[in-house]
Amino acid sequence: MGILEDQQARIDQLGGIGCGRKRKEDARFIQGKGNYVDDVKLPGMLHADFVRSPYGHARIKSIDTSKALALPGVRAVLTAKDLAPLKLHWMPTLAGDVQAVLADEKVGFQYQEVAFVVADDRYIAADAVDLVKVEYEELPSITDPFHSMDPDAPVIRPDLDGKDTGAHGKRKHYNHIFTWEVGDKAETDRVFETAPVTVKEQIWYPRNHGMPLETCGSVASFDKVNGELKVWVTSQAPHVVRTVVSLLSGLDESKVHVVAPDIGGGFGVKVGVYPGYVCSIVASIVLGKPVKWIEDRVEHLAATAFGRDYHMTGELAADADGRIQAARFYVLADHGAFDSCADPTKWPAGFFNICTGSYDIKAAHVTVDGVYTNKTPGGVSYRCSFRVTEGSYVIERMIDVLAQKMGLDKAEIRLRNFIKPEQFPYQSALGWEYDSGSYEAGLRKVMEVCDYAALRREQEEKRKRGELMGIGLSTFTEIVGAGPTKICDILGVGMFDSCEIRIHPTGSAIARFGTKDQGQSHRTTYAQILATEVGIPSESIMIEEGDTDTAPYGLGTYGSRSTPTAGAAAARAGRKIRAKAQKIAAHLLEVAEDDLEWDIDRFVVKGVPDQAKTMKEIAWAAYNRTPPGLEPGLEAVEYYDPPNMTYPSGAYLCVVDIDRHTGEVKVRRFYALDDCGTRINPMVIDGQIHGGLTEAFAVAMGQELPYDKAGNLLGASLLDYFVPTAVETPRYETDFTVTPSPHHPIGAKGVGESPHVGGVSAFSNAVIDAFAHAGVTHLNMPYKSSTVWKTIHTLNLDQRA
């Protein structure tokens, strides 16, 4: 059945799913009218700053605040001693551990928060920080996680003394946090013993940082008269912050008002609760004045949660044709001084068990050991759904290693191992049910467009001339959209998400969500989903998030969960609206409900197209002419608990040329084909992909947070930490296939994180592929020119003819 011209015009007018409408967010941002946390200014507001530890591991012998307090304009200097009577000197972490809000007798990482200075302005606060005298006794540090569980290792956490059980079971050493195991060990081991081919590689995913351009911060304002607390905070999950603040402070949750205003990028860094938030709240309650805390860039990189730091041992077993029979992975996870990993409660290693990737692997086993070191706590997912990037990286690396060992082409080995379309829903050996995928179709399209065979021929010729060229493939599968609530919660709150919509009498609407945009374009794309579902133009639908007083409860935006959860809630709330609208339309048209059919923006009497009521007409009637027994108004709320996660995938190809005399890696071509299911806004999707790929490029080529043996962080400023400019950043070509998720109301899967997850492997595989002919199977990231040059030089590949 074709679409009539009139219908197409009405579809275009809606600006619904599939159109590339311009963003609703932009008007404010391009005119300097954003409202970020540091833009919040309240009468009498004070400014705060931290005294931080210069040592990685030390006992605090004394803290003398007298000189700081004597400085005019200083209002308070808080230490653990001041917080202890309120029981706020320690706080629970999302991972079931506790973290010191202000160092309690000892520090466990460099830049740890020791004292909180509050002053009339930020300059005085900074002066006062220098006047706080802290006497330390330095202790030996552990910065190599492989030595955390040595028999004579220094004790990092005396507060856990004697506790041989943690939040995730037995602890086997005082610096051990958890062991997490999944899969069939006996069967996996058995396959490995008999398999014709096995490969093993030691792969480190370095410690890095999501580093949004806006640092973290909060403004807390306690109203003593009403006993109410308002907090503006850089949070990707403001409702969770409200619950945590209520639990910690003892204030009724109804008296805690948390607002996440505009957020200048999050990338997972802004999921957790940081000491600065807690201290600004306590200071405001104590002083009765608003208190602002905004961290600077060094503090952000040094003390706010890092990403990754997984030391992985990957093993694959295959038959003689390169078909993978089993996978075995061991991970030593460096969590720093506190386990502040931001994962769903029951998942200490996140969804790392997606590590069988896009391949049909019948037996697999994973063990992850988390350990303490004298480093910054964290382990948040840097634009990734809870350790998915680490899992995806290890399998995408290992399949290349296997191909190399067997002399197989790296595309061919993937084609031999892909899960086939008819196998979906697919039960993975590590416990997931993949919803849908078209892996082979994606890779074949990329190979054809990029003429993969010609690239390999070119590489062969270049190698003969001594030139270094690498071709990297990544055919990844992600897992995003947590819940379902039965397996995913944060501090006991199930990971659903929500949408509440109200249609006004004149036919425009407001919809509020439990998620929180940080650049993902929710105001634009949620309105598109609703437009298609309720037949009101997206231009007439206002979207709001972030104010916990007005928005329905939700678990926030991270792990590419907004479209799979809140996007689904939007569709279903829209359908509730439509169901009520149908009743009203039937009443107005004096026909039975079943006599009506939905037509883009109206209900039409079947077979009588001129007998119709538009949504605009129905909205008006909802406020004055509802049928008997039906309450007035046109509103709906949906709390959506997804039945499963969604599984976006992609096929990426990256071509690099490496200068064998300088080690400089140049990305010649990057082709990214993504399958995120139903595409809501192609313009926004492309933007997400460009951004995620650029982060992946940064990770592969330079991002790291290295420590020396004494626990000094070497690289916590933009002098050292690599953030690519427009000059280094490659150009990208994007493409797509569409394999809808069968369980999502509109078939959408989420896309924000795919380019990061899949991109890192593509860049890494390309660089390593350039050295494959020299027998190299793995090189750890990041591929800075200096380290790449060392590889070249060691392999004697820089000889001049």
Next chain:
Amino acid sequence: MSEQQTVGFTVNGERHTVSVPTRELLVHTLRERLHLTGTHIGCDSSHCGACTVDLNGRSVKSCTVLTVQAQNAEVLTVEGLAGPDGLHPLQEGFREEHGLQCGFCTPGMLVRAYRFLQENPDPDEDQIRTGMAGNLCRCTGYQNIVKAIRYAAEKQTAGSV
């Protein structure tokens, strides 16, 4: 701690006189005294460019300029880009080409691009990338920012013919 000094300067065409401690940074004066919060602070060390403003016809990082250095200066911030006829072509370009996501780098990008297009009214892609290298973006991967600046260059060139 720090002596006060009176500084007079023009911001977005409007004359201001402020009394500031001599150590006060221009970005704080703009944001906290003049309430022009479009200019952002991203790093305090001149690396990220979120605080870029135009000072006497040059792009500067206002997080490392003292307000006293702006004595009698002409300053332009993002709030001064749009004219009485509406948005500046760069603002339009960023919207049309999806040159922003979280919006935090955007004011600095726009103000830098404003100066850059006066230095080079018809730049090619490589020139744009080099000309914008002092401004970091974590969201867009720059590809659409380049397009947005080309959009504005074309519109301005067409307008001046």
